[in-house]
Amino acid sequence: MTVVALRPKAKTMADAAPKNVIDVKDLSLVFQTNDGPVNALSNINLEVGGGEFVSFIGPSGCGKTTLLRVIADLEQPTSGSISVNGMTPSEARQKRAYGYVFQAAALYPWRTIAGNISLPLEVMGIPKAERKDRIARNLDLVNLSGFEKKFPWQLSGGMQQRASIARSLSFDPHLLLMDEPFGALDEIVRDHLNEELLKLWAKTQKTVVFVTHSIPEAVFLSTKIVVMSPRPGRIHEIIDCTLGSERTLDIRESPEFLEIAHRVREGLRHGHSYDAAHL
Amino acid sequence: MNFIRNSVVPVATVLLAIVMLWYAFAIILNAPFERDQAARAGTTISTGQLIANTMKQERPVLPAPHQVAEEIRKTVFDVSPTSKRSLVYHGWVTLSSTLLGFALGTLLGIVLAIAIVHSRTLDKSLMPWIITSQTVPILAIAPMIIVVLNAVNITGLLPKAMISTYLSFFPVAVGMVKGLRSPEIMHLDLMRTYNASKAQIFWKLRWPASMPYLFTSMKIAVAISLVGAIVGELPTGAVAGIGARLLAGSYYGQTVQIWAALIAAALMASVLVSLIGLMANLVNRRMGVRA
Numbered sequence: 001m002t003v004v005a006l007r008p009k010a011k012t013m014a015d016a017a018p019k020n021v022i023d024v025k026d027l028s029l030v031f032q033t034n035d036g037p038v039n040a041l042s043n044i045n046l047e048v049g050g051g052e053f054v055s056f057i058g059p060s061g062c063g064k065t066t067l068l069r070v071i072a073d074l075e076q077p078t079s080g081s082i083s084v085n086g087m088t089p090s091e092a093r094q095k096r097a098y099g100y101v102f103q104a105a106a107l108y109p110w111r112t113i114a115g116n117i118s119l120p121l122e123v124m125g126i127p128k129a130e131r132k133d134r135i136a137r138n139l140d141l142v143n144l145s146g147f148e149k150k151f152p153w154q155l156s157g158g159m160q161q162r163a164s165i166a167r168s169l170s171f172d173p174h175l176l177l178m179d180e181p182f183g184a185l186d187e188i189v190r191d192h193l194n195e196e197l198l199k200l201w202a203k204t205q206k207t208v209v210f211v212t213h214s215i216p217e218a219v220f221l222s223t224k225i226v227v228m229s230p231r232p233g234r235i236h237e238i239i240d241c242t243l244g245s246e247r248t249l250d251i252r253e254s255p256e257f258l259e260i261a262h263r264v265r266e267g268l269r270h271g272h273s274y275d276a277a278h279l
Numbered sequence: 280m281n282f283i284r285n286s287v288v289p290v291a292t293v294l295l296a297i298v299m300l301w302y303a304f305a306i307i308l309n310a311p312f313e314r315d316q317a318a319r320a321g322t323t324i325s326t327g328q329l330i331a332n333t334m335k336q337e338r339p340v341l342p343a344p345h346q347v348a349e350e351i352r353k354t355v356f357d358v359s360p361t362s363k364r365s366l367v368y369h370g371w372v373t374l375s376s377t378l379l380g381f382a383l384g385t386l387l388g389i390v391l392a393i394a395i396v397h398s399r400t401l402d403k404s405l406m407p408w409i410i411t412s413q414t415v416p417i418l419a420i421a422p423m424i425i426v427v428l429n430a431v432n433i434t435g436l437l438p439k440a441m442i443s444t445y446l447s448f449f450p451v452a453v454g455m456v457k458g459l460r461s462p463e464i465m466h467l468d469l470m471r472t473y474n475a476s477k478a479q480i481f482w483k484l485r486w487p488a489s490m491p492y493l494f495t496s497m498k499i500a501v502a503i504s505l506v507g508a509i510v511g512e513l514p515t516g517a518v519a520g521i522g523a524r525l526l527a528g529s530y531y532g533q534t535v536q537i538w539a540a541l542i543a544a545a546l547m548a549s550v551l552v553s554l555i556g557l558m559a560n561l562v563n564r565r566m567g568v569r570a
Contacts (some may be wrong), residue, residue, distance in 0.1 A: 072472055074471060091470065093471070093474055096474060098472070099472075100469070100472040102468070102469070103465075104465060106463070106465040107464065108483075108484070109490075110490075110566035122483065123473045123479050124473065153569055
């Protein structure tokens with residue numbers, strides 16, 4: 001009887017699940033190191049809805065990259081649950097549900113730019129004619145048309161990272177996971193790419209999870225900012241970022257922007273002092 | 280112009296220095312024999328005459344460069360390449376078993392490296408044996424291989440080539456294990472996010488990433504393949520090949536013949552290594568390596 005009674009309930013939960021692209025509940029991750037266990041992530045609860053742009057921000061060691069890697073099935077949580085598109089991260093990865101952009105462009109040096117963008121398409125068995133089509137389309141999306149035949153070393157760092165974004169978009173995943181993609185670039189290039197990324201996001205309607213340690217970058221890009229703190233890595237605060245969808249670089253001088261940036265900074269500071277009290 | 284300044288001049292300078300040293304040693308080492316001869320005949324010999332004589336001995340301790348050059352010229356150009364007195368004939372015998380052994384060794388090395396990189400068990404169990412295999416002196420094991428293979432009716436090219444294989448698989452295996460493991464973690468993670476199969480990771484990432492290691496180890500492998508082929512010719516009773524020339528030369532005290540064979544072997548090795556280098560350059564260019 002109880003089983004029958006539970007069924008409809010379970011079904012409604014399952015129906016509700018796909019609304020969130022990412023659902024994390026009570027997730028913890030402990031790394032076993034030679035110096036003993038390290039609590040990389042502790043009691044993480046997070047929901048990311050479809051079409052959102054969510055940033056993880058925090059000092060190094062707060063687990064923001066680790067959390068992103070758990071979502072991508074590159075790390076395994078010790079406890080708790082996580083779903084990506086209503087599946088386990090492993091199933092989501094096998095269904096190629098997400099594109100991942102690393103800290104460095106990580107282009108294969110022996111492949112041309114077109115060859116690099118073609119890589120995931122080849123792995124996924126997409127026919128040659130369509131590959132060509134998608135390479136052209138995605139190069140255009142990141143303003144790199146005309147650089148197909150160049151090798152990575154012939155491009156600047158910013159262009160390489162744009163190529164890597166085109167690569168992650170080439171197989172059209174709905175979810176984009178970005179791990180400090182502009183961290184190694186200078187501020188001028190970073191500003192420019194931030195603007196382009198926003199346009200790309202508006203155009204493609206993707207869900208983006210973005211790791212950064214830059215407050216202005218997080219506020220400028222996000223609809224939701226997840227402030228994290230270290231030892232153990234945890235979520236300190238989640239701040240909604242309500243700047244509207246039309247954002248230009250000028251917005252960074254507006255009172256709303258500064259207000260949100262201030263809240264993020266306060267959150268980061270509290271996360272730290274909490275940490276210091278425990279040391 | 281740049282080629283001359285950057286390549287020809289430095290190499291020619293070293294070559295000139297070697298040749299001058301060689302002449303000096305030829306005079307020093309061959310002089311005692313001339314002095315003995317003079318003493319036995321009860322005459323004295325002038326320094327000029329002594330030096331002149333040291334350069335045209337029949338069986339010098341160290342032949343002068345021009346004597347070796349003349350021997351090479353004679354045995355390469357003056358006799359038919361099919362003659363047993365032709366250096367071309369002997370060179371080809373050695374070269375063919377070198378190339379066969381090198382090809383088999385490279386293949387074996389690559390296969391072993393692939394197995395080791397993909398299996399922890401093989402990594403733990405095979406690697407120590409591969410290293411041990413090279414601690415056995417090749418001079419000891421070469422006759423065994425020849426004799427054992429002869430006993431099972433495998434004769435001719437293959438037993439000699441096996442010795443080259445035995446030597447040449449090692450640098451390729453070790454180099455390729457390192458090369459196939461050379462991709463950065465990020466490059467491997469990227470493949471994981473695509474849910475790529477092991478075969479795809481191999482062909483699209485590990486194999487291309489290992490190319491520089493492959494050519495470096497092939498250069499070493501081809502040079503020691505030649506050594507292996509020469510060593511392999513010694514226990515076959517000196518029938519043919521550079522090794523046979525060396526052995527026959529030492530039986531009959533034909534030092535000029537020994538040195539001619541040595542120089543021929545060295546030239547062959549440098550040509551083979553250069554060819555591998557050329558191949559590496561071609562592959563590099565295709566793989567977009569910065570010039």
